[in-house]
Amino acid sequence: MSVPAYDAVEKGTELRPVTVKLRREDLVRYAGASGDFNRIHWSQRVAQEVGLPDVIAHGMLTMGAGARVVTEWVGDPARVVEYSVRFTRPVVVPDTDEGVAVTFGGKVADKLDDNLVRVDLTALAGGDKVFGAARAVVRLD
Template sequence: MIQESAPLFTELEVGQIVAEAGFAITRESLVRYAGASGDFNAIHYRDDIAQSVGLAGVLAHGMLTMGAAVQPVVDWAGDPGRIVDYQVRFTRPVFVDATEGAVVNVVAKVGALDTENTVARIDLTVTCGGETVLGKAQVRVSLV
């Protein structure tokens, strides 16, 4: 969802959903991200290596998941420069099946409004396969 102009701070309410999205992650996505980030750890593209260290299979890079999760808020805000802070806790890995991949779902909801600074705290619920994968995911957005 891309905004024509910035959302109006005065029209926001705590609890309001401002964006929702689903992101497909494939093994190809992981290889491309590895090339862009320089993170070539084999647990992100080889099942045998992932399993040898006790994982159920290949998992997505945490920063890939984090970056995808904030995108609906960036689109809603209309300008990436409006993001003044973004924090998450990695709570569960995103396993990426060789055939089916994975889908990360994001729901962005107004968590708090700082009227003094015209900043909205947007809380993200980020899930994959029905399980939360990022905890305490919060984005502070300046809406001056």
């Protein structure tokens, strides 16, 4: 995949959405890789005791999955020079084979100097908005 040309990209350009399915087994794998074994990510009882509706996905797992919208568009993760997310709600992961589908989207919100563009990102899980303010700054050709 080639890197989009800065001059060819316009404000409002929509990035192709990416849908990621998260299941409880994915949370276990992520916990092992990240070292984050907080029980809210695998124990329904503990999650509900602290006021959550059920087990929730790790924030960093959700954030990383959301970055795929940008990295797939630009073709090179090294071109992402800044990335930040504010969450509005957690991603609840039911104990089913289907898990939950999280759909990430993005739109070019601004063209900056030095071949940089700002992309605003969205995330929806079960129809609920997951990302509040989510932005990436990307260097184009």
